[in-house]
Amino acid sequence: MASSHLLEEEHETNNDKDSASLLHDHTYGITSDPLTQFACAFSALIHDADHVGVSNAQLVLEGVPIAKRYKV
Numbered sequence: 001m002a003s004s005h006l007l008e009e010e011h012e013t014n015n016d017k018d019s020a021s022l023l024h025d026h027t028y029g030i031t032s033d034p035l036t037q038f039a040c041a042f043s044a045l046i047h048d049a050d051h052v053g054v055s056n057a058q059l060v061l062e063g064v065p066i067a068k069r070y071k072v
Contacts, residue, residue, distance in 0.1 A: 056070065
């Protein structure tokens, strides 16, 4: 759900809260914590650091040793 749609929906039911407070509540505080924002962005960037761009099934077919170790 888009954050703008979520804010519109919640704004109708909670007129006493401002938009920033609603966004904070629905993102568990991630939007107001710079260290958490950095951690999310950094982990997304390094998640596929050694990924070669093909599936594990393809790596198994090609005989890559590490793929055989994790073959399901």
